[in-house]
Amino acid sequence: MRLSNKVALITGSGSGMGRASAILFAHEGAKVSVVDINDKTGQETVNLVKGKGGEAIFIRADVSKATDVENMIKKTVDTYGKLDILFNNAGIPMSFTPIEEVEEDLWDRTFAINVKSIFLACKYAVPIMKKQGGGIIINTASIIGVRPRPGLNAYLASKGAAIQLTKGLAIELAPHKIRVNCINPVATDTPMFPYFIDDSGAKDAKYEAARERFIAGIPLGRLAKAEAGAYAALFFASDESSFITGVGLDVDGGRAI
Numbered sequence: 724m725r726l727s728n729k730v731a732l733i734t735g736s737g738s739g740m741g742r743a744s745a746i747l748f749a750h751e752g753a754k755v756s757v758v759d760i761n762d763k764t765g766q767e768t769v770n771l772v773k774g775k776g777g778e779a780i781f782i783r784a785d786v787s788k789a790t791d792v793e794n795m796i797k798k799t800v801d802t803y804g805k806l807d808i809l810f811n812n813a814g815i816p817m818s819f820t821p822i823e824e825v826e827e828d829l830w831d832r833t834f835a836i837n838v839k840s841i842f843l844a845c846k847y848a849v850p851i852m853k854k855q856g857g858g859i860i861i862n863t864a865s866i867i868g869v870r871p872r873p874g875l876n877a878y879l880a881s882k883g884a885a886i887q888l889t890k891g892l893a894i895e896l897a898p899h900k901i902r903v904n905c906i907n908p909v910a911t912d913t914p915m916f917p918y919f920i921d922d923s924g925a926k927d928a929k930y931e932a933a934r935e936r937f938i939a940g941i942p943l944g945r946l947a948k949a950e951a952g953a954y955a956a957l958f959f960a961s962d963e964s965s966f967i968t969g970v971g972l973d974v975d976g977g978r979a980i
């Protein structure tokens with residue numbers, strides 16, 4: 724097993740790539756803190772992990788709130804005695820919106836949940852990792868933070884920030900043997916995906932047409948699966964990537980070429 728005796732905290736693991744990662748990391752031997760703002764789906768992930776013989780607890784947290792983030796780190800360490808892997812995966816999308824119609828609140832919320840969350844989690848996890856003599860931090864950015872699409876500027880700017888923050892953290896924390904990397908998924912077939920097309924999340928004719936346009940921009944000719952992100956994160960979480968830090972791994976079917 725690739726994560727034997729490791730403790731991993733995964734935000735946004737009530738759904739999509741976070742859930743796939745919780746199941747995969749537990750399968751590889753990690754004890755997992757499943758963190759989400761949604762109690763029901765978070766608990767479902769714990770049940771899925773336990774149903775496959777793994778170990779997990781659910782911790783409710785809004786990753787944009789300092790008190791919640793401090794608590795999720797504390798509860799993990801109180802329960803499992805340490806924190807080896809912090810996977811900042813929670814995020815929110817936005818639907819295609821011309822820049823002049825983007826509400827200030829949407830911009831602020833997007834940055835709070837997609838970027839400030841990484842800062843907050845590091846603020847509370849890094850002292851523990853420094854004391855432990857090392858650790859691993861993984862962030863979920865996006866290929867849109869590398870190669871933009873029109874109409875998604877709040878979201879793509881937040882993901883560009885996550886990529887640069889990954890590099891800044893990597894250089895700052897390398898002396899403490901804390902590696903920091905990010906994954907850059909392309910459009911992925913998770914519950915989030917329809918919300919890039921319309922705020923309703925409806926899977927109607929507009930959705931089908933937009934989905935085809937997304938796929939047309941992906942050389943491998945399909946959306947990513949949640950497991951693709953999970954396997955990329957597993958590589959960063961394991962010792963196989965022990966000499967890799969500050970890297971953004973494009974899980975993008977060739978989109979960035």
Ligand SMILES: NC(=O)c1ccc[n+]([C@@H]2O[C@H](COP(=O)([O-])OP(=O)(O)OC[C@H]3O[C@@H](n4cnc5c(N)ncnc54)[C@H](O)[C@@H]3O)[C@@H](O)[C@H]2O)c1
Nearest residue numbers: 735737738739740760785786813814865908910911913915
């Ligand atoms: N789906 C895509 O096309 C795609 C592409 C590139 C990157 N991403 C990124 O991948 C990550 C995972 O997305 P996904 O596709 O699995 O989406 P998802 O919607 O299936 O899962 C996201 C999870 O994050 C949780 N969440 C949202 N806000 C939160 C908050 N404030 N605090 C705690 N939890 C919160 C949600 O409840 C949900 O369970 C996100 O960062 C997303 O931006 C997604």
